[in-house]
Amino acid sequence: xxxxxxxxxxxxxxxxxxxxxxxxxxxxxxxxxxxxxxxxxxxxxxxxxxxxxxxxxxxxxxxxxxxxxxxxxxxxxxxxxxxxxxxxxxxxxx
Amino acid sequence: xxxxxxxxxxxxxxxxxxxxxxxxxxxxxxxxxxxxxxxxxxxxxxxxxxxxxxxxxxxxxxxxxxxxxxxxxxxxxxxxxxxxxxxxxxxxxxxxxxxxxxxxxxxxxxxxxxxxxxxxxxxxxxxxxxxxxxxxxxxxxxxxxxxxxxxxxxxxxxxxxxxxxxxxxxxxxxxxxxxxxxxxxxxxxxxxxxxxxxxxxxxxxxxxxxxxxxxxxxxxxxxxxxxxxxxxxxxxxxxxxxxxxxxxxxxxxxxxxxxxxxxxxxxxxxxxxxxxxxxxxxxxxxxxxxxxxxxxxxxxxxxxxxxxxxxxxxxxxxxxxxxxxxxxxxxxxxxxxxxxxxxxxxxxxxxxxxxxxxxxxxxxxxxxxxxxxxxxxxxxxxxxxxxxxxxxxxxxxxxxxxxxxxxxxxxxxxxxxxxxxxxxxxxxxxxxxxxxxxxxxxxxxxxxxxxxxxxxxxxxxxxxxxxxxxxxxxxxxxxxxxx
Numbered sequence: 001x002x003x004x005x006x007x008x009x010x011x012x013x014x015x016x017x018x019x020x021x022x023x024x025x026x027x028x029x030x031x032x033x034x035x036x037x038x039x040x041x042x043x044x045x046x047x048x049x050x051x052x053x054x055x056x057x058x059x060x061x062x063x064x065x066x067x068x069x070x071x072x073x074x075x076x077x078x079x080x081x082x083x084x085x086x087x088x089x090x091x092x093x094x
Numbered sequence: 095x096x097x098x099x100x101x102x103x104x105x106x107x108x109x110x111x112x113x114x115x116x117x118x119x120x121x122x123x124x125x126x127x128x129x130x131x132x133x134x135x136x137x138x139x140x141x142x143x144x145x146x147x148x149x150x151x152x153x154x155x156x157x158x159x160x161x162x163x164x165x166x167x168x169x170x171x172x173x174x175x176x177x178x179x180x181x182x183x184x185x186x187x188x189x190x191x192x193x194x195x196x197x198x199x200x201x202x203x204x205x206x207x208x209x210x211x212x213x214x215x216x217x218x219x220x221x222x223x224x225x226x227x228x229x230x231x232x233x234x235x236x237x238x239x240x241x242x243x244x245x246x247x248x249x250x251x252x253x254x255x256x257x258x259x260x261x262x263x264x265x266x267x268x269x270x271x272x273x274x275x276x277x278x279x280x281x282x283x284x285x286x287x288x289x290x291x292x293x294x295x296x297x298x299x300x301x302x303x304x305x306x307x308x309x310x311x312x313x314x315x316x317x318x319x320x321x322x323x324x325x326x327x328x329x330x331x332x333x334x335x336x337x338x339x340x341x342x343x344x345x346x347x348x349x350x351x352x353x354x355x356x357x358x359x360x361x362x363x364x365x366x367x368x369x370x371x372x373x374x375x376x377x378x379x380x381x382x383x384x385x386x387x388x389x390x391x392x393x394x395x396x397x398x399x400x401x402x403x404x405x406x407x408x409x410x411x412x413x414x415x416x417x418x419x420x421x422x423x424x425x426x427x428x429x430x431x432x433x434x435x436x437x438x439x440x441x442x443x444x445x446x447x448x449x450x451x452x453x454x455x456x457x458x459x460x461x462x463x464x465x466x467x468x469x470x471x472x473x474x475x476x477x478x479x480x481x482x483x484x485x486x487x488x489x490x491x492x493x494x495x496x497x498x499x500x501x502x503x504x505x506x507x508x509x510x511x512x513x514x515x516x517x518x519x520x521x522x523x524x525x526x527x528x529x530x531x532x533x534x535x536x537x538x539x540x541x542x543x544x545x546x547x548x549x550x551x552x553x554x555x556x557x558x559x560x561x562x563x564x565x566x567x568x569x570x571x572x573x574x575x576x577x
């Protein structure tokens with residue numbers, strides 16, 4: 001079971017989209033996870049408590065987590081399940 | 095027979111007083127029914143009911159806090175300078191429209207009915223796509239709440255005869271037509287920007303995205319992109335909505351409270367401003383508490399909207415598989431460089447500040463306070479599209495212009511729709527340009543005006559289809575299949 005957070009500017013629209021898309025991809029790949037969504041402002045403080053942070057590619061620079069646990073994954077197309085799947089595999093999540 | 099009548103009558107009174115008058119339970123029940131219809135287990139439907147109701151009650155807490163914090167400042171500005179003030183931000187606007195609706199003795203449940211009607215109407219319009227030429231389904235839950243609420247107030251305000259169930263249906267038709275027509279208008283520019291990523295914009299600047307995509311090529315050269323411009327590093331801190339909102343509130347309310355003056359504020363706020371508290375501490379605390387209540391309100395909205403969005407998506411996947419989803423404008427940001435987003439924000443800010451100074455200089459009866467959401471998201475989106483079609487020059491000019499229009503149009507709207515009384519206006523660019531025009535039409539021509547607006551909107555996709563260069567592909571989806 002991994003802990004995932006989806007983040008976007010205000011924590012309302014895009015992060016919810018990412019969350020629903022990640023849930024779909026995880027289900028397909030058989031990854032068990034709890035997924036939250038919030039704004040970048042909140043996620044910056046909470047990131048170290050998560051295994052993965054998903055956000056738009058332009059927001060990756062906001063996160064500076066220094067531990068061996070948290071991975072930051074930036075997405076170009078928030079709606080592309082193919083891109084999420086590829087990046088999930090690239091980062092070896094399970 | 096009489097008995098039956100009495101029972102029906104009692105039941106409907108009971109329903110009106112306990113469910114309709116309590117939007118938190120109304121929305122909870124809607125979510126519950128939605129989940130049951132989607133075939134989810136009953137415990138999940140129950141969970142949905144609780145989260146929707148609690149979310150809406152949290153919203154009420156945030157809203158109440160904003161109102162009480164704001165009231166003395168609004169009163170002070172009015173008493174001392176005969177000035178009215180409004181924050182142009184969709185959450186302040188949501189709060190103001192909600193308060194206005196309650197003030198005329200109506201309930202926010204009407205807004206929820208309109209929301210359901212609007213969503214269903216959008217589905218129907220897309221099901222009839224061969225005739226309507228509409229392809230997109232608006233799925234951005236939080237925006238739908240905000241727009242349905244503002245639209246409810248616009249109609250209740252402009253056409254008082256419609257402050258009833260029929261009115262709720264009309265509001266749904268109007269806002270649903272706006273969702274379907276204007277998200278459909280963003281399909282071509284968005285597909286071009288994202289190289290057919292398969293979504294359209296369903297947000298607060300759909301009309302303006304189209305305007306931007308038409309104006310930008312005339313204003314600059316796409317080869318000279320914002321991507322090559324170096325932006326100062328400290329600007330990235332404004333990606334953080336807490337920092338950005340707190341800073342804006344501190345700036346604006348700091349100035350306002352300084353102008354109102356220490357003796358005046360000590361006089362009207364005895365409990366909050368005891369003799370032991372210094373003026374700067376008071377300003378800091380008061381200004382930041384606007385941000386605090388705003389985040390409470392937002393987290394409440396987020397909680398019940400995520401339930402709503404799940405059910406909307408479930409329903410749409412069943413009824414309309416393959417419809418183009420119209421989603422949050424921030425979904426386009428990945429298709430531009432990060433500095434384009436900040437570039438738009440900065441020039442939008444400058445535009446807003448210039449226009450606010452203008453309001454002061456020309457002694458307008460209303461003062462506008464910059465809110466985070468329009469100045470950031472509208473202008474970032476404008477910059478992303480303008481940069482794609484006209485490079486850095488177009489992005490500069492259009493973000494500046496959008497910022498100025500947000501203040502001027504928003505000021506007009508806050509004054510015209512009388513929402514300055516509650517200190518807020520929706521503020522996103524479509525609601526500072528297109529909607530004030532619609533509002534004036536409704537106020538002038540009443541119900542015939544309403545019908546006219548809906549018919550005119552429905553003509554837009556017809557023109558769009560007629561003008562499209564590639565009619566065979568109009569209904570084609572990104573994967574090449576026919577929709």
